[in-house]
Amino acid sequence: MSGQRPGSGRLLALLAICAGAFPAHAAQTPASDGNTYYTRADFPRVLKIDAHVHVHGPAQRFMAQAIRDNFRILTINTDYPDFPPIPQQQAAAIALRQRYPGRVAFATTFSVENFSAPGWTDAALKQIDAALKEGAVGVKMWKNIGMSLQDADGTYVMPDDSRFQPLIARLESANAVLLGHQAEPLNCWLAFDRMTVRSDREYFREHPQYYMYMHPEMPTHEVILAARDRMLSAHPALRFDAVHLASLEWDVDKVAEFLDQFPNAVVDVAARMVHIEYQAASNAANVRRFLLRYQDRILYGSDDAYGPGDADPAVVAEVHAGWVDDWRFLTGADLLHSAEFTEWFPGLHLPRNVVDKIYRRNAQRVFARGWAAPAAASTR
Ligand SMILES: [Zn+2]
DSSP, X not given: OOSSOTTTTOOOEEEEEEOTTSOOOOSSSOOTTSOOOOOGGGTTTSOEEEEEEEEOSOOHHHHHXXXXXXXXXXXXXXXXXXXXXXXXXXXHHHHHHHHSTTTEEEEXXXXXXXXXXXXXXXXXXXXXXXXXXXXXXXXEEOTHHHHTOBOTXXXXXOTTOXXXXXXXHHHHHHTOEEEEOOSOOGGGGSOGGGOSOHHHHHHHHXXXXXXXXXXXXXXXXXXXXXXXXXXXXXXXTOEEEETXXXXXXXXXXXXHHHHHHOTTEEEEOTTTHHHHHHHHHHHHHHHHHHHHHTTTSEEOOOOEEEOSOOOOHHHHHHHHHHHHHHHHHHHOOEEEXXXXXXXXXXXXXXXXXXXXXXXXXXXXXXXXXXXXXXXXXXXX
């Protein structure tokens, strides 16, 4: 979605019984399956990474909460009109990284202004090189590629466009990650009564211009993702973070197919946890199997967007509540409910070693330099 967390504001109701499928066990004691499990009390104790946030401005309240909740963050610059201009986003990310050494990593992005002009690729390369020098661990390609950027003749520019190739080659040689958000949740192409979750219905009701069901003249979900996949096939060495569950959020089996097809790709769950919860309501065993099988390929992310305003404590309270809800869903075994849909769903009760990978180790591996403390700011 747009950087606004569709699941925000939800509060998981907790039924005080255990879900039969995944009975709860004491955290430290190995369960009968040989695994150990985290509890809610472990939440602030375990070091975690939110690998998908958009933090703007000084964000003191946000960072204080991240420290209390034991989160490191990856803040992702995005070519999104509602965010500050890209240079401002990047300057804020670099400053944040300096102020919180070892806690903040950032990914840059590129502008598509003057995309059809001859010098665009060189200008974008320059922008990317400068950001990598400043410590960026990756580059975001946003959904405007495939959904809104057009050539002079009206053709929609797709992710496999030849003008992106030098950028991708540069990322490959720099061992940097391309973070791709292409297309939207499938709900965007469906009638309201067929959408699975409340937040998507609300968002597209309020933003008819982004509601593709109303725009049959625009590229389809399938066409956009096929172009993305052609780009990935052409660059097998590219390290790719397919954010938002690779826009295949409605079916974990589809995400599995994607991960099988592209061994260098990982996915994040940012702003799509609700879709995992929705599937858990009808087939928790399948969802859990997916997370266990791809435990090395999945990154935790919230998609929380914060700042540049930093005055309202209610905003960080909501961030905190969302982080706790997600922890409860992935680690716990209680039966849960959210305002997103009517069915109850069980916590997935993932073993500690899997939780550690999804919440920390995978991000540390993929963005290897990300949370190293930056060199001290130059005084010259
Ligand atoms: Zn985002």
